[in-house]
Amino acid sequence: MPDAPGLELIRGEIERDRPGSVLATSFDRDQAALLVDPEQVLAVLGWLRDEPGQGYRFLSSLHVADYLPAEPRFGVHYELLNRDRVERIRVKAMLADPGAEQLPEIDSCVGLFPTADAQEREAFDFFGIVFRGHPNLTRILMPDDYVGWPQRRDFPLGGEPVTFTYNERRYG
């Protein structure tokens, strides 16, 4: 992990190259995180990957958390790893819920990190977050014809209809 002053240095350097891209930093439980502007997330990820002296070339994990009732509610997390220094940094982009008929959108990072392919599909599948420019953004774990975004916090637990109805038909 970069320590708290190290994180501020990183923020300062990104701000110099890409003004306005980093909204805030947090250093909590020894974990460093950059809160970035969702429109500039690729610029920040690319900078952390390619800038000499940074070298966060490995995307460990991409996942989404629903912070309901906070607003903006969806947080897309990129857990980056520098394998030479064994340092991790989390890049976090918060997306607002655009309403019932629309889905939140963010740029896909598959071009920068091919490993994100399946993980972005997973995030789309469970949270309905659209990754612009993803080569094949379809459901990955849920059935293709499934309706709804099951990992959202306002999606109820249980109540899933049973798809195998043989016994019901036969025995009532």
Place this chain on the structure above:
Amino acid sequence: MAELTADRTKEVMTVNIGPHHPATHGVLRLIVDLEGETVKEVTPVIGYVHTGIEKSCEDKSYWKVIPFIERMDYVSYFFQMEAYCGAVEKLIGLEIPPRAKYLRTIFLELNRIHSHLVWLGTTALDLGAISMLWYCFRERDRILDLFEMATGQRMHTRYFQVGGVIEDIPLGFEKKLAEFVAEMPVRVGQYEALLDNNEVFLQRTKGVGIVSRERLLELGVTGPLLRAAGEPWDLRKAVDHLVYPEMDFKIPVGTVGDNYDRYRVRVAEMVESTRIVEQALAALPDGPHISEDRKYVLPPRSELSTSMESLIHHFKLVTEGFRVEPGEVYNAIEGPRGELGCYVLADGSSKPARVHFRDPSFINLQAFRDMSVDTYVADMICSLGMLDPILGGVDR
């Protein structure tokens, strides 16, 4: 008649393999484009055993999540527990006692041997070496016996708890474990003797399924697959975790990254894990096996009839569970298949607001296309075995 004489060797046929097929090591479906016997394109279709574990975890108090997450990757349950308990311990800032660290290390490494034994037995079976399955499962059963002796369960043990391990090891366990540790390297030598001189096995694995180290890193592949390509990356060495820094062990790496190297790396890892267990057992310190912070850890049973305060703590922990201050943590450990990461989001209540697992099988499966395109169907089956995906972990 023109149709009969047409050249059909370039015709592409799409074949469906699975989801119920013994060679897919679980419920995995492969859609394969074949030109003759050669794989031109392969698309894995997953999700057949998705059970919504991550969603269900949001409705359970922190300690009740543990039995759930064990059932994701069902051959490396101790690792799921360690990733999750470690994340919660980081969230609440709980230090675990030294004896618990040693016990956890012992069980993690036993689990790694167990996982690799299941892999070796089933993969060798795919290649026609049926006897390997019986030998590997014989040793696997001895490990399960050890698990049963210490935890009461052969699989899904619920042994790791937030703060340590739930019970101390019973009398006689150390002796039984020492016997196993003394015998295991001999057994691994026997497996190698069976496979390393087997011409069929060598021809089926050598030079097959090669993916470059750079490509594997791009795809996020970790664990034995990455190490077989020559990259000595292991979180046990890289991160200060449990008692691994005090252990003397090596990281086996391969050279070309073919299926034979993947086999060699895992077999060598079994021996190294045995060495870790041996050292941890010799250095096992006395002391409590679980933290004594009563806000998070159940009081010992004997105190309940004498101490009112213990009874209150017990009641609170069992009914509501403990609350965790808002925050989020990503905790990554080295599982048998690579980096196993657990992200936990706490919202201040007694239930996690989000539990996400970065399952190594899920990520590693993306390399399957690179491993199999332009090889024969039979080699694709071999590569899938060497990839070692556990579909329970992939689908969660």
